[in-house]
Amino acid sequence: MRTYLNYLHVLLFYSIAEIPSTISCLSSLKKLDASGNQLAAVPGDLADCLKMKELLLKENPFKDNRFKKMVAQKGTKAVVDYIRQHFPKVAKYLYLPCSLSLVFPCTC
Numbered sequence: 001m002r003t004y005l006n007y008l009h010v011l012l013f014y015s016i017a018e019i020p021s022t023i024s025c026l027s028s029l030k031k032l033d034a035s036g037n038q039l040a041a042v043p044g045d046l047a048d049c050l051k052m053k054e055l056l057l058k059e060n061p062f063k064d065n066r067f068k069k070m071v072a073q074k075g076t077k078a079v080v081d082y083i084r085q086h087f088p089k090v091a092k093y094l095y096l097p098c099s100l101s102l103v104f105p106c107t108c
Contacts, residue, residue, distance in 0.1 A: 017040070018039070019043055023043065028051055029049045030052060031054040032055050032056065039057065039061070039062065040062060041063060041087060044089035047083045047087075055079055058071055
């Protein structure tokens with residue numbers, strides 16, 4: 001299922017600690033503002049948002065100091081390229097509660 005959300009603004013200082021890997025399901029996402037939160041890293045899946053034109057991640061305590069500096073100084077394309085090359089993608093699975101513990105891949 002694809003979602004046609006174009007802009008997502010995470011409230012400033014809302015203390016979001018993680019962006020879910022399923023962010024890549026937002027295939028029409030053009031702008032993500034997650035500045036001023038508690039992000040230590042981002043999922044590599046974020047680079048799969050191919051229409052992303054503006055990615056704002058300033059004022060987060062990223063563990064990767066090179067990435068933190070890049071977020072502060074570079075544009076979206078450079079940041080997304082760095083994410084694609086240095087942050088792992090998380091396998092997308094939907095865990096359904098059942099006695100067999102079946103695992104099905106995400107359909108997004």
